[in-house]
Amino acid sequence: MNAPDALAEVDAIVARARAAQARFEAGGSQALYDRAALAAGWAIMDPDRNRHLAELAVETTGLGNVPDKITKNHRKTLGLLRDISSARTYGVIKDDPATGITEIARPIGVIGAVVPSTNPGATPANNIINALKCGNAIVVSPSPKGVPTCEALLDYIHAEFDKAGIDRDLVQMIPGRGSKDKTQRLLEISDLIVVTGSQNNVRRAYTSGTPALAVGAGNVTVIVDSTADLAAAADKICASKTFDNATSCSSENSVVVLDAVYDAFVDEMARTGGALVRDETKVTDKLWVKGHLNPAAIARDADEMIAALGLENDVPAGTKYIAVESRGIGSDHPLSGEKLSRVLTVYRAADFDAAVRITRDIQLHQGRGHSVGIHTADDDHILTLAKAIPTSRVIVNQAHTFATGGAFTNGMPFSLSMGCGSWGGNSIDTNVHWRHFMQTTKIVREIPGHEPAPEEIFAGYWAEVGK
Template identity: 30%
Template sequence: MSITEKDLEKIVSQVVKNIEGAITNKNIEIPKNLAPIKINDHHLKGVFEEIEAAIKATSEAQKQLMLEYRIEDRQRFIQAIRKKALENAEKMSQMGLEETGMGNLKDKIIKHKVVAELTPGTEILKTDAYSGDHGLTIEEMAPFGVIGAITPSTNPSETIISNSIAMLAGGNAVVFNPHPGAKNTSTFAVDMINRAIIEEGGPENLVTTIFNPTLDTVEAIIHHPEVKLLCGTGGSQLVKKLLSSGKKAIGAGAGNPPVIVDDTADIPKAAKAVLDGATFDNNIPCIAEKEVFVLEAVADDLIYHMLKNGAVMLDRQQTEAVMKTVLTEKEDLKAASCSGEKPRKTYGASKEWVGKDAKLILKEIGVAYKEDTRCVICEVEGDHPFVMTEMMMPVLPIVRVESIEEAIELAKKAEGGNGHSAIMHSKNIDNLTRFAKEIGTTIFVKNAPSYAGIGVGGEGFCSFTIAGPTGEGVTNARSFTRKRRCVLAEGFKIV
């Protein structure tokens, strides 16, 4: 009995209906924006209902990668991922904006293009060799195996693409636990990456995720014996959780990057650069300028040029109104001290305002703005909540200082010892050197917007996992490998 093409189409159609029925019966919702690319290839690649199944599939795929494929195959897969990411940059940007409500479309498209083009692949892996009378020893960069990665809602698909390229380049496979607030965008990215690899003849499930990520799935990934390395991009609590797991962990923690402008800076250039960095994707990148310390002698000039570049200055009353709108307030949990000092009030950025447009913030408090308005600025004291809180929105506090010494001390307090990023505008080498040494951040940008630190408008590669707390810095494929020594000896005897 022969099967015609028409019969085959009927069979495929029925299989698809059965899959859809099974999904519906299990009450699993597949978003419309994650519709199948082809009708006869319905299921999402690398996306699992159960975390155990995801980890098992990832482990099997990684073993297959190491046994059946070469390094040049990995690079071929990576090139395919880059191509797919560039093709879908606008789509993923739109999805991320609609799902999270944070940032802006133009800058999200730039971020996707940057991670696709500037995240290093296998070319960054180097082997050391030692040869002599007694043989040959090589030290190569070997994979950990399965990596468990927790990704944020601020840069969901960007982080997944960047991490996937770097981790696969090192010979690993990865199971992602995305932030629940960005699960649809993250799922799309994982499906896209798998399709890119499969189309190049690679194994499925080198990159996987869970369809409904929760804290329970995070715990399952952290403690699963098949997961050999952990990587987390998020706040300090996440980093602490990973480091307490007993496994090797790479942690990208919080930041509150300060920027100093001294009296030798090119002020018009500095004003534009500070605003370019602070407003990029509405300030949600963790490297972005969060507070400005400017020497009194040039403060008025800096503010003038900021106003010319799309900033709106608030008066004291308006500043208080913004503070009440965009910050949440809570009592410090610490008890009163022996001196009778009362617990301090602490602040956090209100989730509903994180990543929102400056014009929306101004509209909320009834302040006029122009079409090109992109940042809200205000003058405050060095310990103001706007200075000490990682705002992640285009509200930029400005603090006047009398000396470079005062600027550095206040900047260090605002940065909070996170060791993440800092920026300075100056032509004084001594001032630049002193601030760089004292602030001790993973990224230090001089006379440019903060995003130059990840290769945008500056030199160097890109990554959206900046591992300050665990010391890997701006991560790449090397960060996700371990040193392996292979020795070929020539029978030397110990006398």
């Protein structure tokens, strides 16, 4: 297909979506929006379909593992449906006599969603459910490797739509293997774009001329201080680091351990399957090939990764992840960045202040604005870390991968897309969630006036510095 025909194809898809959305809104109700969102949710949560999507994702992308993909598809979708179950997204959602303002929920229109190969089922499903809940249509642009999974997901959603009486054109995708030109066209002609994954796509989204929700790069650093429950911290870090073979942007990439508990924590890591490698060149020489992460090692099961790194004789049987000692931070020290693999960089800190400095330096190198973690029993340490680091989230005593994007045991919204604030070059510092997919019309009525005298406003200031 030549370029003009390819762009015309995107135009036609968005035109169908826009027409379907207009009909959806014109005949809208909270019950209709909820039914559409639930249809999309069941399309991925049905156990047989969930398994097929997980198997297809691993087969076609080579990233992650099937059991964890199944868990992710299920829990991320179930959590999102819980979050939105009581959300009001149609009609009058707020009426405040004190201000005289009535708010009416309004859809945004056609959402364009660019989704990564790391989560080719869960991420588009999350965006689709949020879009439908708020009365929108959505067009998904998957990464090339994620196309088969996205196609299967949409087939399942359309089958549920047929049962529920929902228009199929509300949920579409850019067909074929995808291209930068097609994605760019979608960015330009949608009403809102949501981008997860490639930072190149994030930059293109912000310069497209369309309102954008885009997220920053991850490179999670976690501190283990001298007050931490070391066994619990090691268990949580292992579970988080190995989940779906570290495909998540919330997977721990570095751990900073205080000197006072360093040796004891290394023992706890070993207990959970974390093998310490003290010579970092044994990892860097194989994890990067010609400046790029080795595809034979990233997002692989432990045995495959260990073989790709040539560490079979250096780590014990049953190793689940590699912990590599390092001191360097920055572009000349690739272990200080995101590794998309079961490789965790370990830094040793003399005290807590040193741990904070190391964590800050790592975040300034890569991952600023995303999130950091801490295992501690000291509330002052938590607050100190939160004030010192350019981050949107500080995850406390939790398995980072499971906590950052929402968990049933914390208050974060369920999401696979984490805004990183101005630190990460993003317009939001929250998890992308349903409220980002809705706008409101405000009816403004007159109320009794309240115009203060200047003295009411400036009295304290004048008393302090003079008039």
